[in-house]
Amino acid sequence: MKILVINGPNLNKLGHRDQQVYGTKSFEQLLEKIHSFADVNDFEVVCKQSNYEGQIIDWLQESEIFDGVVLNAGAFTHYSYAIRDAIADTQVPVIEVHISNVHNREGFRHQSVLAPVTNGQITGLGFQSYTLACLAIKNIVEGD
Numbered sequence: 001m002k003i004l005v006i007n008g009p010n011l012n013k014l015g016h017r018d019q020q021v022y023g024t025k026s027f028e029q030l031l032e033k034i035h036s037f038a039d040v041n042d043f044e045v046v047c048k049q050s051n052y053e054g055q056i057i058d059w060l061q062e063s064e065i066f067d068g069v070v071l072n073a074g075a076f077t078h079y080s081y082a083i084r085d086a087i088a089d090t091q092v093p094v095i096e097v098h099i100s101n102v103h104n105r106e107g108f109r110h111q112s113v114l115a116p117v118t119n120g121q122i123t124g125l126g127f128q129s130y131t132l133a134c135l136a137i138k139n140i141v142e143g144d
């Protein structure tokens, strides 16, 4: 099983940006956590990050070689109909994740234009949001 993890804009700044909200751990530490979780749970993972909407859309369009996608689209979550359309056209499960709890933050973060076309949303559990999403994809693929 092979999972694609896509991180969107500003997530490469983890550890520097708004530590009260996102914590002090770096983006590299997030990647380490995801990779060691994949090793322990016996699946392959490919992690990509981009600050560009079009790049994220390209990766979603090419995602059929994976068994599922874990997507933190950052602020694009709240307004990108182009990413939404790309998810709607994706043939594999897509789980939306957020490090912070978007529902207890500013009003504009309460809405996800992506959520209606994803398999589910995991929000507010820190880096664990990603590992839980990987587990969810594994369960979906294995028919649990």
Ligand code: DQA
Binding pocket: 009, 010, 011, 072, 073, 074, 075, 076, 077, 097, 098, 099, 100, 101, 102, 109
């Ligand atoms: C985020 C939440 C978004 O509202 C924000 O724009 C981000 C990060 C999160 O992981 O909590 O960039 O997706």
